Amino acid sequence: MTIALVTDAWHPQINGVVRTWSIVVDELARAGHAVATITPGDFRGLPCPGEPDIRLALATPAAIGERLTAIAPEAIHIATEGPLGTAARAWCRAHGLAFTTSYHTHFPQYLKMRLGVPKRLTYGVIRRFHKAAARVMVTTPTLADELARHGIDNTVLWPRGVDARVFAPRDDGVRIDGPGPVMIYVGRVAVEKNIRAFLELDRPGTKVVVGDGPARRALEAAYPDVVFAGWQTGTDLARWYAAADVFVFPSRTDTYGLVLLEALASGLPVAAYPVPGPQDVLGDAPHVACLHNDLNTAIDGALSLSPEAARAHALAFSWAACAERFLANLERLPASAWADIAPASRLARVAAPARRLLVG
Structure with missing residues (x-):
């Protein structure tokens, strides 16, 4: 055709x-x-x-x-x-x-x-x-x-x-200098992604932002302790996922969130708000994500979940x-x-x- x-x-x-x-x-x-x-x-x-x-x-x-x-x-x-x-x-x-x-x-x-x-x-x-x-x-x-x-x-x-061959638990994750747990966001760095809600959280660990966009310069200046990795693709992106302990998705406006599936395939449980997008992808799988109106609570809940279960959930989705x-x-x-x-x-x-x- x-x-x-x-x-x-x-x-x-x-x-x-x-x-x-x-x-x-x-x-x-x-x-x-x-x-x-x-x-x-x-x-x-x-x-x-x-x-x-x-x-x-x-x-x-x-x-x-x-x-x-x-x-x-x-x-x-x-x-x-x-x-x-x-x-x-x-x-x-x-x-x-x-x-x-x-x-x-x-x-x-x-x-x-x-x-x-x-x-x-x-x-x-x-x-x-x-x-x-x-x-x-x-x-x-x-x-x-x-x-x-x-x-x-x-x-x-x-x-x-999701390409579960590329996005998978791996031993060659990026070396991140900082205390654990490592909390990662992947996506465009723009105001509509609500990234400040993640970065302003007062909690132990290291925050990582992978991506670029019009809000990056202002966020880097406001949050000097955050690791900003810029755009990453393919295996390089997969290595950043593999270096983290939990995926944080603060957006309230995404229609889906492809990165949610990539994170799960990489063995990362997800912390997000209970809004359309995360609810559709993750709402029927509480064993792989914690959705809560308090993002701190969502992160705590996600950190207690199984990486193996997260990957198993992602394997049900294929690009074919x-x-x-x-x-x-x-x-x-x-x-x-x-x-x-x-x-x-x-x-x-x-x-x-x-x-x-x-x-x-």
């Missing part, structure tokens, strides 16, 4: 969305499917305000349409609500082509926290974007229920996976199953979908220079 994936989140960005798509694309290729990606690297772009490592692509619907026409995929998936996703959505709707979308990021909460934008306004934009999709892929039933309350009821479940579910959720286009579009698109490209001459 040939699939077109349109995503504003792609390399060199480092975050859970990019990691998810990179792994899923690889899994689909291993299963014999062809995935053609349309990403910010295909276009000129501008840095995102406040997030210079994220590029906003300058792409028109026509430019996206040319690429989709050249691919002529059997299914189109629009992964993000950014400039590329918006342009792809507009072109598909104009040509009567069905597509699916996915909901990765809680923009209503993030924009409220960062810029004070009322959630109802952001949900209005999100609703308009996703209601046009044949299906919206979401990670958990809790997230599906939340979106339904805001008028987005065309959702289907798409859980994530994630890729299979993604395929099942796609909307397959009819064989005739591109028959009328391709000639028209080629004619438009031929006629464009003539039009420019006529209008000067």
